[in-house]
Amino acid sequence: MSGNKMTNIEVYRKKWHFNIGIFIFGVIFIYLAATVLLYLTGNHVSIYEVREGSIQKDTAYTGLILREETVVTADTSGYVNYFPLEGSKVGAQTKVYCMTPDKLEFKSSGSEEDTQALSAEEQASVLQQTRSFSDSFDSDKFSDVYALKDRVSTILESKSTQSRQAQLDQMVIDGSQQLQIYNAATDGIILFSTDGCESVTMDTVTEDMISKADYKASYLQNNTYVNAGDPVYKLVRSDLWHIVLLLDDETAEELKENSSVSIKFSKDNQTAVAKLEIKKKGKQNYAFLTLDSSMIRYASDRYVDIELILEDQSGLKIPKSSVIKKDFYTVPEDYLSKNGSGVLIDDGSDSANFQEAEVYYRDNENGMIYLDADALKEGTVLRKEDSEDTYALKVKETLRGVYNINKGYAEFRQVQILCESDEYYIVESGSDYSLSNYDHIALSGEGIHENDVVF
Known part of the structure; x- marks a missing residue:
């Protein structure tokens, strides 16, 4: 009987319920897929x-410096020693140097000051001299190496200058009969080097002078022997000075209507405005830059590296x-x-x-x-x-x-x-x-x- 029993069972489908989580996930998935698709097919822009x-439009040059310089020669032969520092200003009748028949013996004070390292200013000066030498080195002008040696030696010797000056002053007070004292005839900036360019003017300057052809400077040092009539120092007597450059035709044409130009000194990044005059000599364009300040900063230099600032414009870059x-x-x-x-x-x-x-x-x-x-x-x-x-x-x-x-x-x-x-x-x-x-x-x-x- 049990095999013949009928079963009356109905199967109902489960009622579907809306799942908000799945819906949100689906929307996010579609959005991400669309974003990735757009990214892969879109225009990628940096x-x-x-x-x-x-922006500064500038051009680098090496210029020749011209100043009003007077070379002073020795009245007698002997060993020369100087009282002032190079580049300092001296007045008329200021003690400048002394002459002795023999070398003077200077005692070392043995103080810590005499043996200390170079100051930041002295280090910067040595660095500038060597950098300038490196930038303009020419193997055909090996004499520049000796000029660099003399400049650096002068800087290093300045470490003992104060002690040397004090001892010289004491010798003067003690009335040493060996010392012949010489005073400055006029005031000015004193320099202990000569190079033959002291009498060069804006009218007599040549292309070879600007390009350093055959240039040679002599550096005068303490306790060195000089003959009567030899240069012992020179004085720069005016704050007015000139820098002479050689310009190409394009730059000369660009600047021909200008009466002044902004310049930047590579030595110390100082800027200045110089009066400008351009002259044609033969096939060369000469630019004469005239300044009436900052001469003392570059008094010991005959050549100076500068940049002509032809354009200096600010705005959105x-x-x-x-x-x-x-x-x-x-x-x-x-x-x-x-x-x-x-x-x-x-x-x-x-x-x-x-x-x-x-x-x-x-x-x-x-x-x-x-x-x-x-x-x-x-x-x-x-x-x-x-x-x-x-x-x-x-x-x-x-x-x-x-x-x-x-x-x-x-x-x-x-x-x-x-x-x-x-x-x-x-x-x-x-x-x-x-x-x-x-x-x-x-x-x-x-x-x-x-x-x-x-x-």
């Missing part, structure tokens, strides 16, 4: 942050690779709607259709605005608001600009270029329709179009 900066050219229609500003958001398109009927149009540049001088040539067809007729006047789009102008991507998509911004270097432009800041400090722009403007979404 970003550059606009910052304020400057952007890479050249960011800048592109784009065409725009020029339209009288009267055809822009009163709210400034678009123009009226004349379709031939009594009414006109409004179309949004962004202004990319405004020429206030000529009363023209610039509209994107890609957003409007050539020949499109615009109608002036509250008027029957019309204007057909035809005339185009080209603007240089960059793509601003602050909002995640490309927006053209025109730039006014002030100056340039090999890799960067300096552009005007603070103008309408242009860039601002800290804007983000595309590092390379090529291949990007208006309103492109960038990653």
Whole structure:
């Protein structure tokens, strides 16, 4: 009987319940998938942050220094020793040097001061001398090595100068009969070197002098023997001095209308403004720079390395690779709607259709605005608001600009270029329709179009 029993069992499907967690997960998954897909297929743009900066256009030169110099010679033969330091200012009747028939013996004080290391200023001077020598070294002018040796020796000897001066002064007080004291005839800056260029003037300077051809300087040191009539020191008697340069034709042409020029001294990075005069002698262009200050800083130098600052412009600094050219229609500003958001398109009927149009540049001088040539067809007729006047789009102008991507998509911004270097432009800041400090722009403007979404 049990095998013949009928079973009456009904199977019901489970009731479906909405799962909010799965739904949210699905939305996130779709979003991530779309983002990855857009990233893989989209236009990848490197970003550059606009910052304020400057560009200096300068050219490096080595110039010959001319000064009002007087060479003083020895009245008698003997060993010379000096009272003042080189480069110091001496007055008339100031003790300058003494002559003795024999070398003077100076006692070392043995103090810590005499044996201490060079000061920062002395180290900087030695470094500058060696760097200048290295930059201009010519194997055909080996005498420059000895000139460097003499300069460095002079700096090193200055460590014991105070002790030497004190002992010389004591010898004078003691009335040593060996000492013959000589005073300065006039005031000036005292130097202990000669080079034969002391009498050179702006009229007699030559190309070979500027290029250091056959240049040789003699450096006078303490306790060295000199003959009567030999130079013992020289005085620079005026703060007015000149730097003479050789210019190429292009630079001479660029500067010919200038009466002054800014310069930078490589020795200490000091800057100055010099009076400028350019003269043509034969095939060479001579630039004469005249200064009336800072002479004492470079009194011991016959040659000086400088940079002519031909241009010094500040503004917003952007890479050249960011800048592109784009065409725009020029339209009288009267055809822009009163709210400034678009123009009226004349379709031939009594009414006109409004179309949004962004202004990319405004020429206030000529009363023209610039509209994107890609957003409007050539020949499109615009109608002036509250008027029957019309204007057909035809005339185009080209603007240089960059793509601003602050909002995640490309927006053209025109730039006014002030100056340039090999890799960067300096552009005007603070103008309408242009860039601002800290804007983000595309590092390379090529291949990007208006309103492109960038990653």
